[in-house]
Amino acid sequence: MTVMLPHTLNRSRDLVEPAMRAAVARLDPASRRVAEYHLGWVDADGRPAAAGGKAVRPALALLSARAAGGPAEVGVPGAVAVELVHNFSLLHDDLMDGDVQRRHRATVWAVWGASTAILVGDAMLALAYQVLADSPGGHAVAASSLLGTATQGLIAGQVEDLAFEQRSSVSVEECVEMAAGKTGALLGCSAAIGAVLAGAAQPAVGALRRYGEELGLAFQLVDDLLGIWGDQAATGKPVGSDLRARKKSLPVAYALESGSPAATELAGWLATPGPDSDDEVRRAAELVEIAGGRGWAKAEAVRRLDAASSALGDADLDPVARDELVALGRFVVSRES
């Protein structure tokens, strides 16, 4: 099922993309071209293309500026910075995870090699802080500090994710903590950085950040569901790819903790190395569902989304922007799984 992109995302893209292009143009020519490919602006030969992501993080950054009573424009450097940090992490994660495809295209390391993926990721990370340093209005330091904390959370999440691969079992609690770092930290920063740049008071910034962090967990739950049951045409990844990779995603961790016969069978299958037939992968997905992992993850995504909306409830925020934040949250979780 195709979900219409909310108006918010399109408006945000119109405002952010020129600033994003100007920022990327500051990179050395070789890194710039690779970054432009990664961002979906050109193909591997440098010809114009249009294959970008949904840019949820920039949209959150602009909404957060408006939620704090500022114009959306004030949030633009924050939007560019979080999108750069997000893409830095994708570049490095794709390499570490050995993923050869993203958004239906070959990943950077698959086209240009590991060193290029490392260096262009590094360049995008440093660029994020340059963009914030250049932001007007006197709140660059606070925004930079917020982004730094989020980046450390993001990295810590990936550290845990890789450590989990070496372990036979991971608790739901550990999985949630990992997702809070890997996905929640930067979404929390995205939802607050515009408010910081607009000079918002701490309670409003804190509320927006909690909203983003909860939204991040909802987002990750949906992503994990799509990693098992998602349609390849929509996700760009092979069906059941997370199961084939023996990934301890949230639905899997929940299923394994259930202690049911399905959990025992699932644990046995996960301990057996692939390659797997399509039937085996289908059976593993079925076991996660029988053990309650699918139902729990769907319900938990809704609970996290509610918690995100609730976080905004008491804060002193612009009501129109608040409503758009709530709507954007619903959109994020509405991706079919």
Place this chain on the structure above:
Amino acid sequence: MTVMLPHTLNRSRDLVEPAMRAAVARLDPASRRVAEYHLGWVDADGRPAAAGGKAVRPALALLSARAAGGPAEVGVPGAVAVELVHNFSLLHDDLMDGDVQRRHRATVWAVWGASTAILVGDAMLALAYQVLADSPGGHAVAASSLLGTATQGLIAGQVEDLAFEQRSSVSVEECVEMAAGKTGALLGCSAAIGAVLAGAAQPAVGALRRYGEELGLAFQLVDDLLGIWGDQAATGKPVGSDLRARKKSLPVAYALESGSPAATELAGWLATPGPDSDDEVRRAAELVEIAGGRGWAKAEAVRRLDAASSALGDADLDPVARDELVALGRFVVSRES
């Protein structure tokens, strides 16, 4: 020959190391331990060790604060930030270059794998900007901007360095430009960031930066000489390692441009893949010397050092700190080759 570490380096270490340890303690526990190993504070099992580098960059940062009339302490966040960025680049470069040893110890990727080296490097890069964001005095944004520019220069230099590996010949001019990025950019930043944090005027900041950039080129020339003729006990690398790796270092580029019979023989040898006998490596080194590469690199290092000192000549700087900068420069180039 052992050169006594100038008093400046020891004083700087006493001031910077506590701040450096406090910064690294902010990393997630797994990354912290790896960073502490990389910095020489612990061994691979986490036991205390003392194997750090010379920490020239932090010393420059403190001197630059004093050169601008401030106390050395004002430069400490800058010193920590440049040392973090330097070590981020070492972590990633060792991986990209496939180097298994640094400072007589196994490199991080050789002990913990590629992903850990990538992630801990990323964490140290982001941490550098956090340290600057936390610096008091109202000059954090300018310092962050300076560091961002230097980081991009550093990355662009490594991009060029890797591109050169794919090429049969590289001009001296191209080599110098690469070294200006890879080594000059961060030394230029190191020599200016303390002054920026001390609120120095642009002419003084510019002069200090030029001093650091020229010093960086002198440093690289000496490093390249050591990479060919250095004593393994001093460098921690096998004798002639740069030649074995067919690295287009500055003395090699100069030798190849000479057009002499030795250059022709050298070019032929470089185009022949290894493994090489010790005799072959000795002969290649001899050819670089016969073609003038060794003599030129030594003389050029002295010229760059003079240019560094000259850059400080006209600027409005504290005379004692200026003299120490000149002395530190001499020390850097005095490593025996």
